[in-house]
Amino acid sequence: MIRFDSDYMEGAHPRIMERLAQTNLEQTPGYGTDPYCENARALIKAELGNHFADIHFLMGGTQTNATLIGALLRGSEAVIAVQSAHIGVHEAGAIEATGHKVITLPSENGKLCASALEDYLTEFFKDDTWRHMAIPALVYLSFPTELGTIYTLKELEAIASVCKRYSLKLYIDGARLAYGLAAKGNDVTLKDLARLCDAFYIGGTKVGTLFGEALVLKSRSLIPNFFSYIKRSGAMLAKGRLLGVQFETMFTDGLYLECGRIGVQMAMELKAAFVAAGFAPVIDSPTNQQFFELPNTLIDKLKEHASFEYWGARGKESSTVRFVTGWATTKESISELKSLLATA
């Protein structure tokens, strides 16, 4: 069985496992106050070009989103996201559990459009009735999006500019960030994110760590005492150095981007295999998630030897499916997929 269900089916990159083993019996203080976390923060700040950034390591994506959004919003304030956003669809109401509404706007291929955002905000604040409504105070984006697409730098700048004009904060979910940074045609850098966002996170779980996300706040004053928010959310890892060791490794010798590059390269080969078999992708994704419309008969045959995700019906005879590659996808599994497509 070859598996393309998701990018979190394996453990961690071997260099990470190695470092965890090497440091295993060391004794360090807990809760992210150890030297590994300190060093990982320093390495990341250097990449961001922002030495005032406030960096925290959390364990997973939903946890990071809910802790950050819950800490940024007050009272009736709400977060804006596109309809397909992870926080709106796949987090079991974790944002609402912090007491705040997710306002959904339509998207284009999973992306929020600056002008649609501006139109919404203009209409919202046009008179006093907004005082009776949940108040947009934060914009949530994903990079890449749930559909594998990425924003151009110009698009991000346009959104950031609308946010500034209406006093909204901007937050980017980077669960698959490395795959976006490594995408062909991408012109957005970590430095750009650090400059444009109030907060964003550098995803580890889907890009080669065992678990863990590095949340970057623009400055310590954005959320004073964020440590206590993490603790209160049950998101504080006792042995915090496990996260430090992993992100230190990721940001040494460019491993993070390297993991992204492999995932994207494998995705392009996978896409080529489908195109060669006559199936163009239904979304033009330059990252590690690829979407195809396949006949249901073909899907059934593929499923005997491969796993992937059902995404929705397309009429009665075919369906959209999602194939995901990652840092651990092997050339062998792509070859096997090609053979499957050839014989099916």
Add this chain to the structure above:
Amino acid sequence: MIRFDSDYMEGAHPRIMERLAQTNLEQTPGYGTDPYCENARALIKAELGNHFADIHFLMGGTQTNATLIGALLRGSEAVIAVQSAHIGVHEAGAIEATGHKVITLPSENGKLCASALEDYLTEFFKDDTWRHMAIPALVYLSFPTELGTIYTLKELEAIASVCKRYSLKLYIDGARLAYGLAAKGNDVTLKDLARLCDAFYIGGTKVGTLFGEALVLKSRSLIPNFFSYIKRSGAMLAKGRLLGVQFETMFTDGLYLECGRIGVQMAMELKAAFVAAGFAPVIDSPTNQQFFELPNTLIDKLKEHASFEYWGARGKESSTVRFVTGWATTKESISELKSLLATA
């Protein structure tokens, strides 16, 4: 420097690291639906003697407590705990963040007394005014307690019986469970906990896993669809099998209890060292936390070579301190401590 600050300063037991390395590049489905988690659950159920138990793996103690307590309580319902309880003192208001009050009762050496509980409940429900108050609906205990003490089976049964009489649920925080089970004089077994509690957790973080706690619900009907509570709390590990692998290892060949036994044995040797030096423990703890009253001058000298926790002043010249051992404490570090005490 020898360290006795806590029992979560090292990584994981070597057998766990080994298994994580062996299984690292396998592909498994996420969120605890993999065969490792299944097997770990089966192993634990066998130990509990309850095949209807509903077992979930979470990442840390505060997270487990808040997710479980938040799921068990409704509306004005509150949880009862002693004043020194972890949920009341050291979880940054995580329980209150779920909307529920922690009612504190006085304790004897960290333990709740069945008769004090009963007196409180009798007084509480004596007339109709309780309808204007937070309503006790759950009792939270720790085994061992924050002071290292343990309940006898008779004491637990008495508390469970009061709970039943007043329709309260009973939950036990087993962050250091193995050290309690391994304590000299302990007469409580996993089977007893499974029988007496509505829910309890078997702590991994402090007993030899990298991280992770195994939460046991008496049955699936206690909290239908508990999976979604975990997800909503941000407590769902994508690569859930990491927890499965760890608890499978822990419950193979008795590793869990073995970790407990080592921690307790080291604690007894540490205690003997202090007693030999003329310092009897201030609390009679049979587990891996030991408390001593030391002259401040001695504390200062010890601190040059050893780390441990300050617990509170005892007059002007001496203080109470806490020393913690664990599964990873070495005979060498105890010997070194003895030398330090001898020379200081």
Add this chain to the structure above:
Amino acid sequence: MIRFDSDYMEGAHPRIMERLAQTNLEQTPGYGTDPYCENARALIKAELGNHFADIHFLMGGTQTNATLIGALLRGSEAVIAVQSAHIGVHEAGAIEATGHKVITLPSENGKLCASALEDYLTEFFKDDTWRHMAIPALVYLSFPTELGTIYTLKELEAIASVCKRYSLKLYIDGARLAYGLAAKGNDVTLKDLARLCDAFYIGGTKVGTLFGEALVLKSRSLIPNFFSYIKRSGAMLAKGRLLGVQFETMFTDGLYLECGRIGVQMAMELKAAFVAAGFAPVIDSPTNQQFFELPNTLIDKLKEHASFEYWGARGKESSTVRFVTGWATTKESISELKSLLATA
């Protein structure tokens, strides 16, 4: 100035003011335990034909919705409502503040369609991915809707039947209930609501009380100890008898329905005035809210002598506006409106 902004611009029906004055210096116990509340509950139960109904008096609509919905839902559970629903749009995130998502479905003239609901639920539960999502557990309707429309008995029965099939609860917001019950063509009775809903409220604020809503739960077992939910929400009126006196008066000699009849009659006269002036309503509302598309020039002229609500632009030259009548609307104000329309 004649005012048609809303149905809560005046105080209370004179018979209510009279009863409040008569009983003003009596001494009664608080929190809804007085004889007036008891009698009001008995009168309402008789109308409902359900002597097991559990009836609570709260102070306002948002408060009633949030207290009830927050009490009915657990964990990841969510409430389904149409996009124009009061709970989704005009309650400042009060539902989310209880920790639960409002899932929005499209509507037809403000109404939810049973088949759209069923399609959504079928798709939602089609495979296991729902476990990662907010789970629909309750349907929220308004009768009449935010657009003044009403459900037929058959439509309500169809929705109730879908709810039963998928184990969802059904709740109806009756802020303007009397105007729906009194509408021409309406075939829904209080008894029907009591039979079909798990909970609904009989609105007072917009129908002639000073304030207050009577929340009806199907039975006491639906939410045991609901009293404490009200208290915890800050929704418990100390002098609860004020609500009892008002609802007792409302359900004596048919005052409640009478208030509805007046509001509807005035709305029909208002509609006729617009139709006579050449403006058919844009929504076919048989209740006390009427919507018209008017030229902006006319709107400006009317605004010099009348107040009403702007509802949205319709192209560049005209807009939709809302006129609301109520139990206190006078024939004189309708006549004055006619004159205004004639001269403008």
Add this chain to the structure above:
Amino acid sequence: MIRFDSDYMEGAHPRIMERLAQTNLEQTPGYGTDPYCENARALIKAELGNHFADIHFLMGGTQTNATLIGALLRGSEAVIAVQSAHIGVHEAGAIEATGHKVITLPSENGKLCASALEDYLTEFFKDDTWRHMAIPALVYLSFPTELGTIYTLKELEAIASVCKRYSLKLYIDGARLAYGLAAKGNDVTLKDLARLCDAFYIGGTKVGTLFGEALVLKSRSLIPNFFSYIKRSGAMLAKGRLLGVQFETMFTDGLYLECGRIGVQMAMELKAAFVAAGFAPVIDSPTNQQFFELPNTLIDKLKEHASFEYWGARGKESSTVRFVTGWATTKESISELKSLLATA
């Protein structure tokens, strides 16, 4: 039956009922934006000597406390109160429902002591472990307290000064404020409260309004957009002018203080009656709540003709009871009580 259970057993002061009747059929905009509310705010600001104060009218005490405290606190922040505080005991967990802990300190006769507060804060912040705990950020007092006692100006200033030194906010619950202001020996004025507190409320429910509390925030910048917090809490009265009319009346011709004076005068006569009968009060309360220790046999006899509150057992033969007077207590009821005491 003469009733001394509480100070909210009657309706409203006749002058208030009169004004509500006079204004009943006027049409005004909703939600506190009407001229009556505007005027009431102006009258109160004049009394406070703070024209920057931000004044909001809410419906009841628990609602006001929970809305304000929930809006002032963030994340792990907690409110400090004495053990007998209304928010800790009699609000059904409403504060915890906003996600925040109530930290309890011991009291002297219901009062918090500045030095006890300072000791607590010094100990709390003595090292870094506070980051794992709920963080004190607000002090809650009542004036008068739950035991009828009042703070001297000097005591309040001392507490305010500790709050400032540790960056805590200060909030005073004035449910029975008028009875404190009117107490013999009181040296605290509304101007003092306005100067020393970040927020406090002027209670109406227990001092002669039908319902309603006037919440005073030091300035608009304390909680920007507090309107939306009120709405989100379900605490926004549609016909907000009902509150405006009542507080306008209360702050015209000194009615508020007059109500306080009557309640206190009646309490002093009631106390004198008990003292004459040989029962000195157990707490030296100069306000409208009086506490006595009475033989159970006497209690039983009194209960045949009078109602009052049981407060707790004092040994086997006697109990503490509470008698409450108010703006509506009559000289006749005090005389009747005297006769009862004489004959019993």
